[in-house]
Amino acid sequence: MKMKRILAAAMAAALLTGTLAMGGCSSDSGKLVMVTEAGFAPYEYYDGEAVVGVDVDIAKEIAAAMGKELEVRDIAFDSLINEVQSGKADFAAAGLSVTPEREEQVDFTINYATSKQVIVVRQDNTEITGPDDVNGKTVSVQLGTVADTAVSDKEDYPDCTVIQQKKYLAAAEDVKSGKADCLVMDELPAQELVKANPELKILDEELFTDVYSMAVQKGNTELLDKINEVLQKLMDEGKIEEFTMNHIAASGEAAE
Numbered sequence: 465m466k467m468k469r470i471l472a473a474a475m476a477a478a479l480l481t482g483t484l485a486m487g488g489c490s491s492d493s494g495k496l497v498m499v500t501e502a503g504f505a506p507y508e509y510y511d512g513e514a515v516v517g518v519d520v521d522i523a524k525e526i527a528a529a530m531g532k533e534l535e536v537r538d539i540a541f542d543s544l545i546n547e548v549q550s551g552k553a554d555f556a557a558a559g560l561s562v563t564p565e566r567e568e569q570v571d572f573t574i575n576y577a578t579s580k581q582v583i584v585v586r587q588d589n590t591e592i593t594g595p596d597d598v599n600g601k602t603v604s605v606q607l608g609t610v611a612d613t614a615v616s617d618k619e620d621y622p623d624c625t626v627i628q629q630k631k632y633l634a635a636a637e638d639v640k641s642g643k644a645d646c647l648v649m650d651e652l653p654a655q656e657l658v659k660a661n662p663e664l665k666i667l668d669e670e671l672f673t674d675v676y677s678m679a680v681q682k683g684n685t686e687l688l689d690k691i692n693e694v695l696q697k698l699m700d701e702g703k704i705e706e707f708t709m710n711h712i713a714a715s716g717e718a719a720e
Contacts, residue, residue, distance in 0.1 A: 496532040498523045499553040501541040503631050505656045506711030507559050507577075507676075508538075516714070519557035519678075521707040522576070526694045540630065542608035545569050548679050554687060556679040559650055561610040570679040571688050576695045576704055580651040580670035581611050584658065586639060587665050592646050594669045599623050604635035604644035610674050611648040632657070639664065650674070652712065 500508045500519060508517035515536045527534035539547060544556040549569045559579070562572045585592050592601060598615065600623040605612040607628040616626050627644050629635040636657055638644035648671055649657075658664045678695075680687050698704050 494532055495535045496523070496527045496530060496555075497535045497537060497553045499537045499539050499544055499547045499556045500558040501544065502538040503633065504559050504650070505653050506708060506714070507652070508557075509711075511714070516711070518577075518704065518707045518711050521711075522695070522698060522704065523555075523557060525698060525703075526691055529694050530690055541606065545679060548681055551681055554680065555691065559609075559676050560679055561674050562677050563610075563613075566679070569682065571682050571684065572677040572679055573688060573691050574695055575675040575677050576699060577676040577708075579674050579676065581614070581648055581672050581674055582651045582654050582670050583667040584636070584639060584647040584649065584654055584664055585645065585667065586642075587663055589645065592667070594667060595671050598646065598648075598671065601625070601645035602627065602643070604629060604638035604647045606630070606632040606635055606649065609649070611650075611671070614672065615648055636661065636664065652708070655712070 498519075500515065502508045502510055502515040502517070504517075506517055507519045508515055510516070515538055520534075520536060523534050523536065537547075537553065541558060544558055544560070545566055547553040548556045556570075559577075560566075560572075562575075566572070583592065583595065583598065591597060599621045602625040603615045603621075604627040605615060607630055612626070612628055615621050615624050616628075627635070627638055629638065632647070632649050632653065635644070635647045635649070639647045640661065640663060647654075651666070651670065654666050658666055678691060680691065695704075
């Protein structure tokens, strides 16, 4: 797969205007504002009324290191980049991939997580056994994700019919109902998805591997350097892996 070109095509949807009428970025008010989309366990999900997850744990460490109070806002995934670019939020964390288009709009931190983009099908599906079988099928994805960009690329997948959903759970319903043949998404939330939906399964071979970073307003080197410092420290101490394992277990319980 021509991943450099695929990633370069990603996220025209990120230019969409954010839907929340929030005030300006509150970096001078004692608060640190993170935007995310809380439907991406174990990175971000709801436990009761609170948004929790790996990214929230990391954000708490960042806020503590800066002596600020963390505020987490749950918005649409395809509005994340615009919220940061416009200064309505200090940074975004939600399984964000670095693409050339996004780099023109925001600055990215160092990579802090690696994820496989996997193929989810019904248990009784015998037509799709691996990546080579995806072309020519109806594929459901979450709008604006790197999976969306990959399968929407007509050079690599000229015969795919792509269904773009706002939430990956809606994409999963497409597969369950037979409206779509498969779903392409991040491996960790996919693992939680199939636990809750035993009629679904993850194929052994991933479509491709992705890495995640956080996004800050372009030119905000002070915040970028601080986040990078905290991320590196957490990775060196094994904390991000610890957060991930904790939330893989906890997000499954929260979904029950």
